[in-house]
Amino acid sequence: MTAHRPPAASATRPARITMQDVARAAQVSQTAVSLVLNQRAGANIPPETRARIQAVAAQLGYRPNAMARALRQGNSSLLGLVTDEIATTPFAGDIVRGAQQAAWQQGRILTLVNTDHQSALEQEALSALLQHQIEAYLLASMAHRSLQLPALLRGHPVVLVNASSDDPTLPSVVPDELRGGREATEHLLALGHRRIGLIDNLDDSVAATLRVTGYQQALRQAGLAVDPTLMVKLSGWQEAGFAGALALLQQPRRPSALFCLNDRAAMGALDAARELGLRVPEQLSIIGFDNQELIAAHLRPRLTTMQLPHYEMGAWGVRALLCPEPDGVRQARLHCPLVRRESVQPPGPDFG
Incomplete structure (x- = not known):
């Protein structure tokens, strides 16, 4: 046997x-x-x-056993990151990377949920995270916008990333869009450009409003009037940049430079310049916004643009969760630095 x-x-x-x-x-x-x-x-x-x-x-x-310890202590070493679509796009994925790195440095693990803008899925995800004794939460948005705190998270540590709230007690971190729009325009002004067209393809977003305001501030501070005929607003991405650039560049006194409110509009503007036989940057300078690496670094010429601080926002959000008010700031606006490439230079002799 x-x-x-x-x-x-x-x-x-x-x-x-x-x-x-x-x-x-x-x-x-x-x-x-x-x-x-x-x-x-x-x-x-x-x-x-x-x-x-x-x-x-x-x-x-x-x-x-981290979960058993969490149940005993009432929390865990896990942080929850709930996003609308950041996890499914390479553009804003640095928010996740920045948050993950900062969490790891503090001995925490990041748990990620992507809701695809579905409110029912968000509620379900938050309920699951709460049951697992998640210590604190980041609510991150793909686009800079205003958010309302979900009722399920009231009373829990929460930081908004790439989003803001009317509640002054709720910590948040966003890009400094106003300063970014102003510095993009100031860069063109410093090179000698005076007729600067603007292509707004971002609908009525928080980012668009602030970037346009920054553009207008820079012109006024340089002693220039804001010319409505140099500003176009269209819905869309590359196609809006293309159509907007055609409209601006076929004016009797065309602009010597274009400020596009995002890199995809700048891609369309480059195509429009080629169709009209204008060389960039010799006859036309183009500057974008966002620094979408898959676009900006691979256009010809490579695109000068403003960098959205995605990585820095993710890291700041985690630090704010674990060390309230890092640097003494509750609502942070992070700088969007200029990324210099080859699509911008001083205006040609036609604009002297």
Whole structure:
């Protein structure tokens, strides 16, 4: 008769080492192991016993049960990041990367949920995260916009990323769109451009309003009037940039430079310039906004643009969750730096 043998442990999934295993190997009580490995203050454990427990735990490869600890303590080492579509686009994915890196540096793990703009899915996701004792939450938006705090998260630590709120007590971080629009225009002005066209293809968004205001501020500060005939507003992406550039560049006194409110509009503007036989940047300068790497760095000529601080916003959000009011700021606006490439230069002799 063949003796019954227990099944061998899977080579790919070893059995979990428990505190009981550590206690047996170290020849101490499970209570002593729990006190040492959970770093309980005031535990009266002799130093030599404490050292032996720690050595045995390391040798066996013991790992604490994070979920069990979370249930005991009422929280976990997990941070929740709930987004509308950031996780499915390479454009704003640096928000996730920045948040993940900052969380890791603080000994936390980031849990990501992408809702695809579905409110029902957001409610379901938040309920699941709350059941898993998530410590704190980032609510991140693909586009800079105003958000209302979901009712389920009231009373929990929350930071808005690339979004703001009417609630002054709710921490948030957004790009400084106003300054970005102003500095993009100032860069063109500093090179000598005076007729600067603007292509707005961002509908009535927070970002568009602030970028346009920055453009107007820079013109006025340079002593120039804001000329409505140099501003076009169209819905769409590349096609809006193309149509807007055609309209501006076929005026009797065409602009020497175009400020496009995002890089996809700038791509369309470059196509329009080629169709009209204008060389960029020799006869026309074009500057964009966002620094979408898959676009801006691969156009010909490569696009000068303003960098959206996605990585920095994600990292700031995590720091604000774990260290309230980093740098003494509750509502942060982060700088959008200029990325210089080859699509901008001083105006040609036709504009001297």
